[in-house]
Amino acid sequence: MTRAVDFLYLLSWAGSVGADSLTVKVLGSPLIVREGEDAVLPCLFLSPDTNAESLEVKWYGVQETLVHTYLDHKDVLDAQIDKYKGRTSLFQEELRKGNVSLQIRGVRISDKGSYSCCVISAKQMYCDKLELHFPETFEISMQWAAIANSLLVPVIVIAALCCCIRKLTKETLKKQNENVEAEKKALQKENERLGRENERLGKEKQDLQKKNETLAIEKQTAQAEKQDLQKKNETLEIEKQTAQAEKQDLQKKNETLAIEKQTAQAEKKALQKENERLGRENERLGKETLKKQKENVEADLKDLRQKTNTVGYVLDREWKLITEPRVKVTPDPDTASPSLTVSEDGSLVRFTGERSEEWPSVVGREGFTSGRCYWEVEVGEKGYWVLGVSTHPHEKSIPEKPEEGYWLVRLVKGKTCRAVSQSGDQIVQLEKICKVWGVYLDHEGGRLSFYNAETRFHIYTFEGSFPGQVYPIFSPGSYDKGPLIIQRVQHT
Template identity: 85%
Template sequence: MTRAVDFLYLLSWAGSVGADSLTVKVLGSPLIVREGEDAVLPCLFLSPDTNAESLEVKWYGVQETLVHTYLDHKDVLDAQIDKYKGRTSLFQEELRKGNVSLQIRGVRISDKGSYSCCVISAKQMYCDKLELHFPETFEISMQWAAIANSLLVPVIVIAALCCCIRKLTKETLKKQNENVEAEKKALQKENERLGRENERLGKEKQDLQKKNETLAIEKQTAQAEKQDLQKKNETLAIEKQTAQAEKKALQKENERLGRENERLGKETLKKQKENVEAEKQDLQKKNETLEIEKQTAQAEKKALQKENERLGRENERLGKEKQDLQKKNETLAIEKQTAQAEKKALQKENERLGRENERLGKETLKKQKENVEADLKDLRQKTNTVGYVLDREWKLITEPRVKVTPDPDTASPSLTVSEDGSLVRFTGERSEEWPSVVGREGFTSGRCYWEVEVGEKGYWVLGVSTHPHEKSIPEKPEEGYWLVRLVKGKTCRAVSQSGDQIVQLEKICKVWGVYLDHEGGRLSFYNAETRFHIYTFEGSFPGQVYPIFSPGSYDKGPLIIQRVQHT
């Protein structure tokens, strides 16, 4: 920090500070700073109206060492020497006004020396030097300070002297500031003139560069054209020499050919004459031969005329036979169409008779089946075995056995399915709901059979469902459920969308057999241990149905899905 110190204050510190005070000469203005305080090295090369935030500012110290750098709106201190680290800064707010002064915190004796301030723009660079050194004008030695203390100079005299010095210092500073301002304005005008001159020279330089580039391109083009012309001239010279040589060769060849033609002409005329005589003799022989052939042709012509007359009579006969054959073919086509129509009629009749026979056969089989069932019913009533399934029927029911596996992903949270899928157990809190799980396998056609062991459980539900994603069975199911439900271990009901019906059980059934005939629209339940029929749903199943199981929510006993075994 820059501060002016009066002479009185200087004398009071003379004994303890002495040579530790530093003076900074800034544009001819001395500054006095005590060691350890802050010093501001002013740099006022810019006018107050100039914004220095976008310029580059460099401060150099003793032996041109880098003290501080400002670039791209920030301080760049990577190359700063160690002794100034953390001690230098610019006044950020003053940069807008053109003030690039440097502050050095905690001035040391080693900071003494010359400092340079450089301001760099895109077009020019301006530098000036400052001095940071021991005071000369205001230096007071330790001896004079001791004498002053020993002589006890009156305070009034010292104060008066201080005032005089202060006044002189102010006037000197004022004049120096005025000189600095005048020099500053002159430098600004000179900088502006140099800037305009630089711009003009830059434009002229660019114009000259463009002209040089254009001339260079034209020169290269001319050289290339010259080289092409030289190559063409060389080629033409070679072609001219070749043409002259060929011309001489042709002339020699023409002379040789002329002599050869003259020689051949004489030989050719002689040969032609001989050939004409030979051809004349050949023509005479050919004329004689043609006369003979003409006579022969006339004889053959007469023979051909006779043959043509015979063939004409033969064609007339064949035409009549052809007409007769066409009439016969038309008659046969009509007979063929009639036969095909009769054949189709016979096929339709055979198909009708086949369907009639099939219908009669089904009716006969149905009547036979009804008679057999009536006989079986009578027999069962007489033997007290109503509902018992005979061996042949039981084999037909259990033959399409399938493996049914409950799908844990469809199970209610209150149910647990074993890893092998053979056990379904209620493990939740007791409630009024019927938690359920459906099988992985869905059925869309055919017949299938599976068995479930319910044991002594008092609550359970078995059957099929068209709802694979519901995790509980409604108390009163609507569409898509065909179920048998046991409540309190004694009331068994058949439940579907058509209603709720009580199923009479002659005895407790521990293993239930479930038989599904999808196409026949039948879902039957059997006592798998005694082979007695219990109940059958009749109707139709829309689409895919899934086996469904519920162990209820009143006891922990499991439902056991068993493998099918014939007895």
Template identity: 50%
Template sequence: MDVRWMRNGDEIVHVYATRADLEGRQSPRFKGRTRLDREPLGSGNVSLQLNDVRVSDEGSYQCYVVSKSWFADSTMKLKVSEDSEISKQWAVSGGSILAAVMAIAALCYSTRKPTKDFEKLQQDLNSLKGENERLRKENEYLKKQNENFKEYSRGLENKIKVLQEDLKELRRNTNACVYALDKEWIKMTDAHVNVTPDPDTASPSLTVSEDGSLVRFTGERAQEWPSVLGREGFTSGRHYWQVEVGVKGNWILGVSTHPHEKSIPEKPEEGYWLMRLVKGKTCTAVSQSGDQILQLEKGCQVWGVCLDYEGGRLSFYNAETRFHIYTLEGPFPGQVYPIFSPGSHDKGPLIINVKVKNV
């Protein structure tokens, strides 16, 4: 057990702990003047012997005793007088310093506190310590799991970015037919514009309806690809329009930078980005970069055309199934105009500004 003697509540007189007297903890004026007999400690006697008693030693002395299973405390008053018998008996001749020896008894064993409450508090304390240790370990585990999740999430995000870039590259290189997801399709069709054919730019062999919704071949077959331009020319932004070609076997859709030509050359050079169908079989993407013959699985009767001016891309879609068919690369030099040619082999019309379907 540990024993501590105090004077007036704050001055350390003597400390006994871990089976040793801790002289370094004493108040300087009590050093060398106290003694705690260890032999009777087992019976609960923690009496303190104070040597060289002085008048200044008067005061209230407290004794505190703590063991693993109980604790106790006791308080007593010490009064010292120069005129007392004990002082006269032990006075040193020729001086006024007292040399009396006084025993201060504190039989703490007889004043032990109830052990049940202490034991319960000790159990509760141990339980709290155990719970705290469990929570600490659980918190460390959760922190580690959180770091692992963050690392996994970062790795997954990087993989997604790589796959997205690979997919974009694959689309650019192969122009593979891929399905436009809802977000992509809505973003594209939100850029819908009503393209109106300009009769002043139409070939004499073409007829444009009054509302600008129909273009058909009505003349003699003097030109292979008579054409008409849209009134609207574009120099920026994203624009989307739809054209119904039906079962026509010959037609051309796209954009042009030639505002005064009324027919499309058989072999277009600079300034044309076109999709061309011949005899209902051969579908060809045409640009200054060269021609690319496409293999369409089945006929597309409604075509969606998406111009991304800043991106330098003209993309074609099956507007009924959302499938991307092909993308022509720019960049576009100056103003570009939508261009339409119903061909010269039949009188079936091109129907422009077909209603957008969010399929």
């Protein structure tokens, strides 16, 4: 309902600005395409120097559905209906030239009909329409297009106005009746309150009369006391003058003390600043000392590893930090290639199809958007396999040359190990055959590391940033039937 109201509002606004104000124009309407082709719905600003990058662009489709939205220099597709998801896009480089055309990939018969291109600025909005037809339905659609365009806007606007007037009238009458009833109840309460107030005032009047009689007697007594007080006031006046003289002496002493206090505060602040400076200096010296000590220890450790041929070995404390965030990783059979079989408990992934050059794959049910996690996979004696993470949860095979969204380690022919990502393809030197691989993901730190889980030696690390959710990905290759075994993590 919200989309329909939004579309009615856009149509009424576009009609109100007049034909001379419209500076956006669709081209080649009606547009005729064949089912399965990619369709480009053309929409351009008539002025060649108009830049649409900072404007809001909305495309509406069949039955006023929201097809695509561009806002704040990016696509906003939260409200896009399901059938267009993943099928629409604008030409980003053409926006600065005023080209806001929409591309629909793989058009379907259900896509045919009227589409509206609307461009919204801070002060105005511009809209125009085009028709999307297929060759076999174009002649019939042309006969009804003229009738629909001439009747749609007036009928919708009149119906919307009538509905709003009936609703507002009914709500106004209801609110007026509620206000009258509330005022009536308030007047009744006020009458009851005034009756109680009159009764209370009568009692108070009687009490006041008695108090007046008592006050007359007290007045006579007070006059006598007044005379005594006058005599006492004369005595107090003399004492007051004496006190004022003493007060002046105290004020002078206080002024002297205030000056001494200000001097002491200034000295205190100076001492505090000096103490703070000395504290920062001590802290800096301490950090420098610790840094030098750390550098010396790391240099000694590096030298020791080189001498003992243990470069890459992970010490106990660091290995505990790596394996502590262990997670349960379960391959999702729904994402598996048809040539793969996933065991019922999710611990085995095996190639069961015909031998080919493809890399059939399956991703884990668990996706990671933050934090640190660790899992282990046993590859055994297999000569072909792929391990890593991916941002593509619905693809059932790994490209031979992956581009964006893959961070992988791949073994080919049992001897060539490569690290593959968007940034390149690099050979990984293995000192010895690694049968159990540990995979460590630090999402915020932008690190994906691989370890020999049996010997605790570091093998390779990808560094960078991971855009959004990533999923563990597994491929046993398509050359042997040996399985990949996803193991439970155990500290050693």
